[in-house]
Amino acid sequence: LDVDATIVIAHSEKEQATRTFKKTFGYHPIGVWCDNTGEFLAASLRPGNAGSNTTTDHLDVLSRAIAQVPASHRKKLLVRADGAGASHGLLDWLTTMNTAREHGRRGRSVEYSVGFAITETVREAIRLVPKDAWATALDADGEVREHADVVEITGLLPATTRTAWPVGMRVIVRREHPHPGAPLTLFEAADGWRYQAFVTNTTTGGVGFLEARHRAHARVEDRIRAAKDTGLNRFPSREYAINHAWLAVVQVAADLLAWLRLIALPEALKTCEPKALRYRFLHVPARLTRGGRRRHLRLPETWPWAKDAVATFTAVMAIPMRT
Template structure:
């Protein structure tokens, strides 16, 4: 007789007093350390009815907790509601729906209030750990990028997208997440599916909201990165007026092609990889001096003064389709920056710009944290949902930043892995020694992350 791979078990009708999200305890602790409770409660006080039992701030936080645990719609709040020993009393689904509808009816004021609360919490977190993203001169690097979110039903604001899909085209701003940065989601702006990637007004709006999320002392030392969608005279000029630095993808326009053709061969220098070593088959050069006179900066309707155009050329990989802008078999890409000064090689500037691709990691994490689908019908309601997603994403990265040491791999895990290994651990709550204690499973290999994280998140 062939034996089964698995032990013989049957489901017992007797129920134990367990919690299925023991790691969620770290999220509640982060909320206390960062002051999320107080900030959300104060910010949303105007939307609390006279006879309301549930605090709107607590309701919104509970929904964000459900999203951080893997939920993707309001009804997934049932997972949080079923564990009152861990998360406290949670509002019913009708109460949550009414609150979202109330906030959406005054979406601009509600969004501003939620963002104010998140900014206050962020300042508390950065007071304990300042994430100098990029590790260059104390700068905070802010990445702007658009995201396509598919809508599987007719929703307000859903429209055909430039990739022939159907849905929405929100724009986000992130803090860079290298060895020192956190990858926080600063702001998300909901836009219709037909919104352009090149709208300067949207870039300016997102940048303003992102800067407002940073502590006041950090707003003057920011590097703004974006793809070619941000390469507009209005947006680059606005960044220059703010006194900030930028590194923005630049399209291969006719002046760029003319400069590439005019530049002498000896002007090209070896490109660098992420570790600063020469990258084989890739070179960089500055095109600014070879741009045609009609494309030079300095006029009132021109690009802002001080802008540099830097090009990278690389041999396409085997099988790659060549482009019309390729030059003698080289793949040409460009970016614009106003960074100057000693210590900045062209290869270093190009590497710094290319690391903008890390924003794609944050987008992938957001898709696993409530952004795969906008679950509500109204446009204002889905903007509130975007604020919930941003709060959930921040709770996760704040937990990683404050709970784990710099060398701990868990600090750089994406949401999927965090949930599998830390958040979704079953435990038992017992009363012992006049205290309520959470006991973790005996042989779980990641117990130490919860215990050390809990110790790190104690008040200082």
């Protein structure tokens, strides 16, 4: 489950639209996506000045998102967030979810992978890391990532810092050569490395794997972009309640597209962005005719994706109907 917030600009006065932290004007909705399926599980429409790391908002959308996951798949969950999720309230709640025995949650495993700020305490711990302790970073496909290393610094942090956070929290740091023109702090400029940190309660797996798993959270940006192309980028009404309903419709549309990709679309259409999918399939110039007591969907033979459209319709019609 990937949680993230995004700015939606309002081009006119709308109820609860306010100035955002990016000095724009609009809303600041927060949502949760299932990385396995691409489904838009839960969302909350918030004023533009809503905080990025507001614990109550994270708990609200995550609670509703977890409730959307079928019970058989709810026993082992991973929650990922960027640095906005690194709050004591959220990590404490996730830790409780992982260890609680009441309310039918016996045996549930809830792990987290959340961005962590590079504070002066973290910098001091990084300075204590031996040169040979750094391990090679990995790409998402398991290949070695050049000019990037990872290391766990949990044991190098002061005891006061470790005890202030939930039991079992591990702090892992990644360093890499910065891209040309990337801004660096004075600490990073001293040795030429750019540092990023995250925390997790996962006890198994090498630090390279855990770091690559955390960076896969970036896929949520693709989900947000697709949602904005499906209606999230424009709220139509001055009234907050109507815009909140619009957000629910956007979630339905995003889920329909996710399900279509999972069970029906051929490979040629499966990776299409919503705009391309609308052009190639959803807006296909077809005609519905009747004859011989039957209805016929007629697709133009010259349409480049006619065969893919037929394959999609065939897959959809083959889905068993439940009564």
